[in-house]
Every structure is written in structure tokens, then in C-alpha cells.
Amino acid sequence: MARVVAVHGIGKQLLGERTLLQQWLPALNDGLKRAQAPDRLGDADVAMAFYGDLFRPQGEFLAVGDPPYTATDVTEGFEVELLLAWWSAAAASDPAVVPPGADTLVSTPRSVQAALRALSGSRFWAGVALRAMIFDLKQVHAYLTDPSLRAQALARVAEHIGEDARVVVAHSLGSVIAYEALCARPGHQVRALVTLGSPLGIPNLILHRLQPAPVQLGEQPLGVWPGGQRLVWTNLADDGDVVALVKDLRPSFGPHVRCARVDNGSHAHDATAYLTDRLCGQAIKDGLA
Template sequence: MARVVGVHGIGKQLLGEHTLLKEWQPALADGLRRAGADAAVPELDMAMAFYGDLFRPAGELLAVGNPLLGAADVEDGFERELLLEWWRAAAETDPAVVAPSANTLTATPRSVQAALRALLGSRFFAGIALRAMVFDLKQVHRYLVDTDLRARARGRVLEAIGDDTRVVVAHSLGSVVAYEALCARPGHGVRALVTIGSPLGIPNLILHRLEPAPLGSWGAVRAVWPGGPDLTWTNIVDDGDAVALAKDLRPAFGESVRSIRVHNGSHAHDATAYLTDAVCGRAITAGLA
């Protein structure tokens, strides 16, 4: 089995493990070189745990790509709350995004339309179609409420992790899938978990819905550690990454999490931008040593 396993994020339902590896492998190799780990690059053995197809609608006549979704398809509750959190986060780091106000958030239809309009004009979501953004919201929501899909996605990660696997690198929603998969396999041999652009620490929306459930009261939640005492967990985040709303995972997962901030420029949430950074390369090298 592969020594390094990658776990992709949201919005990859039209790709596959081979197409994603063509993006991740060279970016990861660049990160290793930036970290001075030239010797590790030729030996890099990587697999992609792909679960995106679980979200892809079955083919039908005249259906291409994502469903035609709009503001009216954003459901009250989880989807609306997550969308508004993305809006708040984007407004904090992008001067071009008007901050949400109390008046804007009062009426559900207006708030959803305003949030989508603001985000589509932001640096972070530049180039993303409205229907794709709504589809991404629904992917996160569906993973958390569809028990069968959740189990199958975790199963894809567990299938990719073998006795030789030492590093798991997980992006975006993939960090949630990877975390839960590692928790579901006590005694695994993974030495390094590297999460990039992770939403794991978002209270209520993500953190409190994890499996296994975090322990403690609302104000003092402590989530389960996803391995043994020898596991090193490095969480890497860009300040402008609106998906990784909780930048520091230590309050929820413990002081053992190594939290590092990087600068990805206008590609704040892009997986390859994270992978090419030297800090990501060093975290992976440590797990392979």
C-alpha cells in the first residue's frame, strides 16, 4: 500500500483518483523540495482516497455536470448557517466583500441571495459558478446527515490506508472524512496527519457533529485524538481561507496539534497551494522518516 494517502475536498465529483493524483503529486513533490527533502521525492509513493463520485448524480438524458441549483435551493438550518459563515469570513479578509449586517440576516431568502451575491464577487470564490457553490454547501451537509454515504466515504479512506501508510494528507471536507476514518481504526500505523484548509474546528456546524462525538460541555469541548501518542498532527491554514473558519484546532483537539499559518495569496483554499509550501513538505517528511 502507499506510504502517503491523499484525501481530497469538496467539489471533486467530476474528477477521479488518477486526475487528482496528477495535481497533487507534483505539488507535494515541490513542497518536499522546498523543505529540503530531495531524497524523499523520487521515492514518493502516493495514493488518492477518492470519494467524490458518491456525490455525483447518476447520469441521465441531457444532464451534464452539477444540477441547476440556485439561492432557493439553499435549505434553512445547516446550509444557510454555513453559507453565512463563509460570507463573514470572506468579508474579514477581502475589502471588496461587504460585511453582513444584522438587517441583512433577518429574512432567509434575502440573506441567502445577498450572501451568494457577495461571495461570487469575492477573491476567495472567484470563478466559481453559483450552482457549484450551492452544490458544495449541499455536499458538506449531505456527508453529515447521510449515514450510508458517510460510511462509504470513510471506507474509501480506510481502503487506501495499509500497513505501510505513514502519512495522510487531507484537504477541506476530506480532513473530516480522514479524521473520522482514523478514529474508526484504532492501532493504525499512520505517523503523520496533515490537514490543509480544514473545517474541522467549526463549532456546532462541524465539530459537534463529528463521529466519534466530542466530549465535554458546550464551552469546553474536547474531541477524540485520531490515533496513538506517536501520531503527529499538523494543521495548515491560510488566514484568507473561508472554508477553514476555525484557524486553530488546538482548543478542540488539544495542544498536541501543530497549527501553522501559510500565505496562499488569491488561492487561499487551493489544495496545491498548500501542498507546495515548505511547511507542508516538512510535516510529510517527518512522517516518512
């Protein structure tokens, strides 16, 4: 079994394990080099827990790829609320994004259209098609509300967390799946959980829907610790990463989470940008030591 388990994020439904490993492995080793680690990871050291195909529409003639979503396909409730939260976060970090007004924060078709229009012109979503943006929304929603899909995605991650696994590196939605998979395997030997661009701390939308459910302590829910006392959890977030709405996970999971801000330049949510950072390399290096 591999010593490092990698868990990808949203929007990877058209890729696969080997394709993603070709992107992640050099970036992992670059991060380790920045951290002055003595060794490098080989193909046998890293396993990609791939779940993207669970979201891939079944191919049929003349209809291949993401569904042709429009603003009318964004459903009330979770999807609208997350979209508006993305808009607010993008406006806070990108001067080019017009901030939402009080009227547009109301869940209406007009607010959905305004949010999509604003995000499409943001630095964070530059070059992302509208239908892909909506598809990302629906992936997060589906994982949290479809028990069958959730169980399948968790199984994809859990199968790689064997006795040899020492480090789990998870990006974006993958950090939610990795967290739940570790919680579901008491006694695991993972020593380092590294979350990148994680939405785990978003109250109501993500945090309150986790399995196991957070413990309610007064007004602040506290997430279950995903391992034993030897587990070190490092969370990295870029200030401009819209998906990682809550950068500091300590209020949601306790003071032992090591949280850090990193600078990914114009690629705020890009997995490889996170992986090549020295702090990411250091966290992996410590977990393998």
C-alpha cells in the same frame, strides 16, 4: 500499500483518482523539496482516496453536470448557517466583500440571496458558478447527515490506511473524512496527519457532528485524538481561506495539534498551493522519516 494517503476536498465530483494524483504528486514533491527532503515520492508511494463520485449526479441525456441549483435550493438550518458563516469570513479577509449586517444574519431567503451575491464577488469565490457554490454546501451537508454516504466515503479512505501508511494528507472536507477514518482504526501506524484548509474546528456545524463525538469539557467540546501518542497532527490554514473558518484547532482538539498560517496568495483554498508550502513538506518529511 502506499506510504502516503491523500484525501481530496469538496467539488471534485467530476474528476477521479488518477486525475487528482497528476495534480497532487508534483505538488507534494515540490513541498518536500522546499523542506529539503532527501527523497521524492513516486506513483507507488501515494494513494488518492477518492470519494468525489459519491456526490456526482447520475448522468442522463440533456442533464449532465451539477444540478442547476439556485438560491431557493439552499435549505434552512445547516446550509444557510454555513453559507452565512462563509460570508462573514470572506468579508473579514476581503475588502471587496460587503460585510453582512445584523438583519442579513437572520435566516431568510433575502439573507441567502445577499450572501450568494456577496460571495460571488469575493476574491475567494472568483470564477465559481453559483450552482457550484451551492453544490459545495450540499456536499458538506450530505456527508454529515446521510449515514450511507458517510459510510461509503469513510470506507474509501479506510481501505488505503494499511500497515505501510505513514502519512495522511487531507484537504477541506477530506480532512473531516480522514479524521473520522483514523479515529475508526485504532492501532493504525500513521505517524503524520496533515490537514489543509480544514473546517474541522467550526463549532456546532462541523465539530459537534463528528464521529466519534467530542467530549464536553465545560463549555468547550474537545475532539477525540485521531491516533496514538506517536501521531503528529499538523494543520495549515491561509488567512483568506473561507472554508477553514477556524484556523487554530488547538482549542477543539488539544494543544498537541501543530497549527500554522500559510500564504497561498490569491488561491487561498487551493490544495496544490497548500501542498507546495515548506511547512507541509516538512510535516510529510517527518512522518516518513
